[in-house]
Amino acid sequence: MKNGDTPETTRSLTLRDVSEASGVSEMTVSRVLRNRGDVSKETRKKVLDAAKRLGYVPNKIAGALASKRVNLVAVVIPSMSNMVFPEVMSSISAELEDTELQPVVGLTNYVPEQEEKVLYEMLSWRPSGVIVAGLEHTEASRAMLRNAGIPVVEIMDVDGEPIDTAVGISHRRAGRMMAQAILKAGYEHIGFLGTKMPLDHRARKRFEGFTEALAKAGCEIEDQEFYSGGSALKKGREMTQAMLERSPDLDFLYFSNDMIGAGGLLYLREQGIDIPGQIGLAGFNGVELLDGLPQQLATMDACRTEIGAIAARIIADRTSGQESEYGKRVELTPKIQYGETLKR
Amino acid sequence: MKNGDTPETTRSLTLRDVSEASGVSEMTVSRVLRNRGDVSKETRKKVLDAAKRLGYVPNKIAGALASKRVNLVAVVIPSMSNMVFPEVMSSISAELEDTELQPVVGLTNYVPEQEEKVLYEMLSWRPSGVIVAGLEHTEASRAMLRNAGIPVVEIMDVDGEPIDTAVGISHRRAGRMMAQAILKAGYEHIGFLGTKMPLDHRARKRFEGFTEALAKAGCEIEDQEFYSGGSALKKGREMTQAMLERSPDLDFLYFSNDMIGAGGLLYLREQGIDIPGQIGLAGFNGVELLDGLPQQLATMDACRTEIGAIAARIIADRTSGQESEYGKRVELTPKIQYGETLKR
DNA sequence: CTGAAAGCGCTAACAA
């Protein structure tokens, strides 16, 4: 003991070190550190003191191997750049806050093969559950998830067959709802502006639902334009300008997300165009950002916060062996927010 | 074998299962699966086939314990709600892409005690390195990090004493630079609008640098206002309105972030105020979002992308035993973007 | 209330 308490070596401290420093068996030290079983007040104190003095940090790797319990929840999402996903992450984190569980993120960039790799990677840590965005996966991914023997919650979308449990909204229905609202308001010449992302299935489904509902009313999209990359706000501006120069008769623009919608809104106002009289606008997502624009953009809430919370809750419940109050498919209902750019 | 290949049990497959299924020793199976050592083509194939057929997913917990190597990098940041952090995350992820390393995030909500907890939690997984936002930590956190025996990179800020390595900008200097640019442009009556976050040390330092540089020129902030929560764009509007009603003589507003700056900008334009003639504006962060506003807001790039990339590189280099090209303190230089709201 | 023994699933190090 004469050379002090600071370990000069690079080797991490072990239970054994604490055991020796406190004169208590490893087993009891372990019990104290995990608050398990009965330990006398004195031994408890001895152990805690020693652990703190040495700066002991337990090794979860070893713990997990021995106990076969890993308190991690794998969360697999496309990206961090689309504000939507950090937001679900936040709500998952919040919901898991007062459980033992800890979320761990993996990114797929919307590429199925990358998703497969990430899932493999994450499953090899034997997490307690998986939350993954979307219902579309490679067959290998589905097999992995099915065989993992842990709860799997697919989020954001319910249009499809879940592996285990799905929590989200129907994007097809969301598209349909918006189409109906637009038609009901009397708009007839509709343009669509979106992202060029064949692998964004939710955007695709919204688009399909949208055109389908229009078709049912004998209406058709008269112009459309897709972008990729760059500042969404700016793209919204540019695309709106381009589209209106090309198709000046349009009286409504449906944007696949709020940011490009906001860009279009700013542009049209600058042109002195009357919104929603001359042209109506709508976006999608209901991002908080919209509060503060000169005019409130019509949009539709994607229920991201509830989705994250419910998904996390399902994993937490199933992990702790509780009967979950949710079924195999939890469909939330997005609400249209008319804002000030869509007549009622 | 007659009951098929799909495991009905909940127990995960082990190396041993693959070993038995392929008639090759566990050790060799392990070698094949990790591409280590020489293995004959045939055995390799046998093993790979068996592994794929069974759907074997290696157990990294056991692997890590045995090899004492964990390819995780702990990334500890305040939150996901401030776009800035998902952005650094993205660049860390990208930089780590073609290494063995995998980032794992932990959130602190700007609370030092929570940071301490998160660090403890993460360190207990024995990661290969830690990237943590900021230089301010509890003494216990610093001790943990110091004793962890792994590379620790503190990011976003260099104003202070790093535990190991710091990569970022000097926010004090950033504040000073902006003050100088504003004075040089001839503005004299300056208001400050920011977030009410005593624990956001970077914002605080910018503010300090800002007022310090003003003071040196015999100038003083004439009004200030702080907000918390809500839509930043909207808050920017409201605060700007409130401040100008209170202090109509101001000729410059310095916002602590771009979103509230954008709110202010939109509001002032609606009021028909001449920017930057009558009033100048500046924000901070250089978020891409700004492209697309009716007028380009003056701001200052916080170098987030480079910071993430460099931090990740440092960890990757040190982990692979390479000599890193970076020193103990990497100070990047933010550049003022004058945009169209600050006279030159 | 405390301790001793066994082993989680894998890999390092050595042997064949």
Place this chain on the structure above:
DNA sequence: TTGTTAGCGCTTTCAG
């Protein structure tokens, strides 16, 4: 090129 033997640091289980 392949296999064998010991653990990695902890927890489970069972005995005191």
